[in-house]
Amino acid sequence: MSERSRDWLAQAERDLMKAELDYEHGFYEWASFTAQQSAEKALKALYQSLNMSVRGHSIVKLLQGLTEIFNIDEDLIHSGRILDRYYIEARYPNGFPEGYPAEFFDRDIAREAIDAAQKILRFVRDKMG
Secondary structure, eight states: OOOOHHHHHHHHHHHHHHHHHHHHTTOHHHHHHHHHHHHHHHHHHHHHHTTOOOOOOOHHHHHHTTTTTSOOOHHHHHHHHHHHTTTTTTTOGGGSSSSOGGGGOOHHHHHHHHHHHHHHHHHHHHHHO
């Protein structure tokens, strides 16, 4: 299989741009989910650049899998925790007792998600060079 880490990173960057657009237009649940997707793809790019195989969607677990190679501080793990909350809840009504996702997301939540994704992308860019 060919090494495609740069493709994964390019899509992660594009997902982050889309999260910002969703934020600007008030689609806060989608901004939060797309920020999670951006961080997930960026971390998978890093794994691929290291010739490591990985599966799963948890940002925290993806970060923890890199702790033997890199110094990953608690702040970065916290960013992963923020983003892991939005993998399902931002998309599906059954993530809440009633209502639909758009009712539970606002500017502050979406901004927190985008900021967390930006931290993870900076980490990945730094490690990939």
